[in-house]
Amino acid sequence: MKGLEILIVDDDRDFAEALGEALELARHRVTLRFSGADGIQAFAAGNFDLAFFDVVLPGMSGVETLAAVRAEKPSARVIMMTGYSVPELLEQARQQGAIDVLYKPLDVEGLLVRLRELFPEGVLVVDDDPDFLEAIQAMLSSQGYQVSVARTAEEAIRCASSHPTDLLLLDVHLADANGLDVLRELERRGCAPPTLFVTGFDGVDLPHDLSGNQVAIVSKSCSPKALLRSLQGLERKS
Amino acid sequence: MSLDPSIESARELRTGVFRARVVLFTMALVAGSAALISMFVVYRAAVVEQQARLQEIARSQAELIDAVARFDDVESQDANPAGAWVATLSQVADASAHWHRADADVSILVIGGRPDDIRTHVQDGTLLAPRSTPLPPGFPRALAAQALRQRSGAGEYQTSDGSSWLLVHEAIPSLRMAVLVRLDLDVVKRPLRQGLWISGAATLVLIALGVALLRKTSVRTVEELGHELSRRLQVEAELSKHKETLEQTVEQRTEELRRAQAELLDAARLATIGQVTAKVSHELRNPLGTIRTSLHTLRVRTETLAPGLGRILDRTERNVMRCDRIIEELLAYTRPRAAIAKKVNVSSWLKELLDEYQAPSNVPVAREIEPDVELSVDADDLRRILLNLLNNAVDASQTQAPGEAVRLCLRRDAAAVEISVEDHGSGMSKDTLAKAFEPLFSTKGFGIGLGLPIVKELAERNGAGVELFSAEGQGTRAVVRFERSEGTS
Numbered sequence: 185m186k187g188l189e190i191l192i193v194d195d196d197r198d199f200a201e202a203l204g205e206a207l208e209l210a211r212h213r214v215t216l217r218f219s220g221a222d223g224i225q226a227f228a229a230g231n232f233d234l235a236f237f238d239v240v241l242p243g244m245s246g247v248e249t250l251a252a253v254r255a256e257k258p259s260a261r262v263i264m265m266t267g268y269s270v271p272e273l274l275e276q277a278r279q280q281g282a283i284d285v286l287y288k289p290l291d292v293e294g295l296l297v298r299l300r301e302l303f304p305e306g307v308l309v310v311d312d313d314p315d316f317l318e319a320i321q322a323m324l325s326s327q328g329y330q331v332s333v334a335r336t337a338e339e340a341i342r343c344a345s346s347h348p349t350d351l352l353l354l355d356v357h358l359a360d361a362n363g364l365d366v367l368r369e370l371e372r373r374g375c376a377p378p379t380l381f382v383t384g385f386d387g388v389d390l391p392h393d394l395s396g397n398q399v400a401i402v403s404k405s406c407s408p409k410a411l412l413r414s415l416q417g418l419e420r421k422s
Numbered sequence: 423m424s425l426d427p428s429i430e431s432a433r434e435l436r437t438g439v440f441r442a443r444v445v446l447f448t449m450a451l452v453a454g455s456a457a458l459i460s461m462f463v464v465y466r467a468a469v470v471e472q473q474a475r476l477q478e479i480a481r482s483q484a485e486l487i488d489a490v491a492r493f494d495d496v497e498s499q500d501a502n503p504a505g506a507w508v509a510t511l512s513q514v515a516d517a518s519a520h521w522h523r524a525d526a527d528v529s530i531l532v533i534g535g536r537p538d539d540i541r542t543h544v545q546d547g548t549l550l551a552p553r554s555t556p557l558p559p560g561f562p563r564a565l566a567a568q569a570l571r572q573r574s575g576a577g578e579y580q581t582s583d584g585s586s587w588l589l590v591h592e593a594i595p596s597l598r599m600a601v602l603v604r605l606d607l608d609v610v611k612r613p614l615r616q617g618l619w620i621s622g623a624a625t626l627v628l629i630a631l632g633v634a635l636l637r638k639t640s641v642r643t644v645e646e647l648g649h650e651l652s653r654r655l656q657v658e659a660e661l662s663k664h665k666e667t668l669e670q671t672v673e674q675r676t677e678e679l680r681r682a683q684a685e686l687l688d689a690a691r692l693a694t695i696g697q698v699t700a701k702v703s704h705e706l707r708n709p710l711g712t713i714r715t716s717l718h719t720l721r722v723r724t725e726t727l728a729p730g731l732g733r734i735l736d737r738t739e740r741n742v743m744r745c746d747r748i749i750e751e752l753l754a755y756t757r758p759r760a761a762i763a764k765k766v767n768v769s770s771w772l773k774e775l776l777d778e779y780q781a782p783s784n785v786p787v788a789r790e791i792e793p794d795v796e797l798s799v800d801a802d803d804l805r806r807i808l809l810n811l812l813n814n815a816v817d818a819s820q821t822q823a824p825g826e827a828v829r830l831c832l833r834r835d836a837a838a839v840e841i842s843v844e845d846h847g848s849g850m851s852k853d854t855l856a857k858a859f860e861p862l863f864s865t866k867g868f869g870i871g872l873g874l875p876i877v878k879e880l881a882e883r884n885g886a887g888v889e890l891f892s893a894e895g896q897g898t899r900a901v902v903r904f905e906r907s908e909g910t911s
Contacts, residue, residue, distance in 0.1 A: 196708045202715040209722050240704060267707035268700050268753070288711030289746060292718040413722055 187211040188303060189231060193223035193249060194238040203236065206292045210416045220244030224252050239266040239273055247273055250280045300328030306348060309333050310340040311355040323408050337361035345375045351415060352379040356388060364394060378418035436648060442636055450629045457621045461614055468610045469588060473576050476528060476590035480603040483530060484592035487514045491596045507597050508551045511544055519547025527609050533566055534599035540566045565589055569600035696756035703749040714742045748870060755872045761800035761883045768797045772832055775805065779812060785819045788827040795834045797904055803880040810873040811843040811900045817866060818847025818898060838906055844899040850892040858890055
C-alpha cells in the first residue's frame with residue numbers, strides 16, 4: 185500500500201489536526217477541512233482514497249456532506265466519526281454508503297488496522313526460523329496485512345520479483361545468504377520494496393548503500409508493537 | 423342508601439293492597455251474610471203471611487162446613503155419618519173446588535175419624551167420602567191428630583222427598599172433623615231462592631270485579647315491585663359484600679397510579695438527563711478524542727527518543743479512557759435499550775470475565791462457581807452488572823487489611839440462579855443502604871453514583887432482581903437473582 189490521500193472534515197480543528205498527524209505518521213497524506221461545504225469542494229478538487237467526516241457539523245451535517253460527496257463520486261470511500269450516537273443519523277450514514285462509523289475517542293491503532301484491511305498491503309516476511317515466521321505471520325495478519333513468507337534468499341527474490349510486494353521484512357542472517365545481499369539483488373532488479381531488517385544481534389548498523397527512509401532495522405527481541413511501528417514508519421515508495 | 427324510599431313505598435303499597443283485599447273480602451262476607459239474614463227475615467215474613475192466608479182459608483172453610491152442617495143438622499156423633507155429613511161435605515166440596523181454583527197453590531183437606539184411623543174426606547175440592555182414603559203419603563200423622571184435637575193451629579213439616587210444607591188446621595166442632603190447608607213452601611222459597619241466587623251471583627261478580635280491579639291496578643305492579651325489591655335487596659347485599667373488595671381495589675389502583683406517575687416523572691427526568699448527557703458526551707468526547715489521538719502520535723514519535731515517556735503516556739491515556747467510561751455509564755443509564763437475551767453458559771463465561779478482570783494486586787478476587795449453569799441473558803448487560811459490583815467490592819476492600827478477598831459466587835438451586843459479589847470492607851449504614859440504588863448517590867471520593875442504579879436497571883430488564891446485604895463494619899454482599907423459568911436451566 186502506498187500512502188493514502190486522506191481528507192478529514194471536522195469542525196473541531198484540534199481533533200482534525202491530531203488525527204491528521206497520526207495518519208501522516210503512518211505515511212498517509214492528509215488534507216484538513218472544517219466544514220461540510222469546504223469538505224465537498226476539497227473532495228471534488230482532489231483525488232482522495234478515503235475521507236473522514238464528523239457526523240455533527242455546523243450548517244451542513246456530516247451525513248449531508250456524505251450524501252453530496254457520494255452523489256458526485258459514487259465510489260467515494262468515507263468513514264464517519266461521532267462523539268455520541270444519534271441512531272437515526274448513523275442509520276442514514278450507513279444508507280448513504282459510509283463504509284464505517286467510528287466513535288470518539290478513536291483508537292488509532294485499531295483505525296490503522298482497519299485501513300490496512302480496506303487497502304490491503306502485502307508484506308513478504310523472509311526468515312529461516314519457522315517459529316519466528318509463524319509468530320510474525322499471525323501478528324501481521326491480525327493487523328490487517330496480507331502476509332507471504334519465504335525461508336531462503338532464492339525464494340525471497342523469486343517471490344518479491346513476481347508478486348507485487350509493498351513491504352519486506354527481512355532477516356539479516358539467512359541460512360543460505362546475507363539479507364543485505366537479497367535487498368541489493370532486488371534493487372538491481374528494480375523491484376525493491378521499503379524494507380525492515382530484523383536481526384538477532386544488537387548494534388548492527390546498516391551499510392551506507394542501504395540507508396534511507398525506505399529502510400530500517402529492528403532487533404528480534406523488540407516488542408511486537410515496536411516492530412509494527414517501525415514497519416508503519418517506513419517511507420512508502422511513491 | 424338511596425334505595426330506601428322506593429323500598430319503603432313498595433312495602434307500603436304491598437301492605438295497602440293486602441289490606442284492600444281483606445276489606446274487600448270482609449265486605450263481601452258481610453254483604454253476603456246481610457243478604458242471607460234479610461232473605462231469611464223476608465222468608466219468615468212470607469211464611470207468616472202465608473200462614474195467615476192459610477188460616478183465613480182454613481177458618482172460612484171450617485166455618486162454612488160447620489154452618490152447612492149445622493144447617494143440615496148433622497151431628498158428629500152420628501152413627502152413620504156417611505149419610506148426612508157426606509151430603510154436607512159434598513156441598514162444601516163444590517164450594518171449595520171453586521175456591522180451590524182461585525188458590526191453586528194451596529191444598530185443602532177435610533179429615534176426620536179416629537186418632538188411629540184418620541181419613542181424608544175431601545181433598546182439593548174432590549169429595550172422597552164416603553169411601554174416605556187414608557192420609558196422603560208422607561203426611562204427618564201427629565199433626566193430623568193434633569188438628570182433630572185442637573181448635574186451630576199451624577206447623578211445618580218435611581216430606582221424605584225433601585219438600586217443605588206449611589200446614590194450618592181449623593177444627594169443625596160440629597162434625598169432629600178438621601180442615602187442613604197446606605202450602606208447598608217452595609212457592610215461598612222459589613222467588614227468594616232466585617233472589618238469593620241473583621244477589622249471591624251479583625256479590626260474587628262484584629268481588630271478582632274488585633279483585634280484578636285490584637290486580638289490574640296494583641297487584642301486578644306490587645308483585646313486580648316485590649321482585650324488584652328482592653332483587654335490589656340481593657344487589658344491595660352483594661354490593662355491601664363487595665364493598666371492601668372495591669375499596670381495596672381502589673386503594674391498590676390509586677397506589678399503582680401514584681407509582682406510575684412517579685415512574686413517569688422519573689422517566690421524564692431521565693429523558694432530560696439523557697438529552698443533556700448526549701450533548702455533554704459529544705462535547706467531551708471530541709476533546710478526549712483529540713487527546714487520545716495526540717497521545718498516539720506522541721508515543722510513536724518519542725518511542726525511540728525517550729523511552730521513559732511511555733509510562734506517562736500510558737497514565738494519560740488510561741485517564742482519558744476513564745473519562746470515556748464515565749460518559750459511557752451516563753449514556754448507558756439514560757439511554758436504555760432492550761436486552762438481547764441469549765443462552766449463556768454462565769459458569770465458563772464468569773471464569774473468562776474474572777480472568778480478564780484486572781483487580782488491584784492487594785485485593786484478590788476469589789471465586790466459587792458451580793459448573794455448567796446456563797442462563798438466558800444479555801451478556802453485555804451481565805458484564806456491566808458484574809464489573810460494577812466487582813469495582814464496588816474492590817473499592818470497599820481498599821480500606822481494609824490486605825488479604826481479605828472479594829468473593830464471587832455462582833449458585834444454582836431449584837428456584838433460581840444467584841450470582842453474588844461479597845466483600846469484607848466497611849459495609850454500609852442503614853441510611854446508605856436505603857439510598858444505595860438512588861441515582862447520583864455516592865459515598866466514594868470519585869464517581870457519579872450511577873453504578874448500582876445501572877446494575878438495578880440492567881438486572882431488571884433481564885428479569886433479575888438485585889439485593890444488597892450489608893452492615894456497618896461487616897462488608898457487603900450483592901446478590902443478583904435470576905428466578906428460574908423455562909428460559910433458564
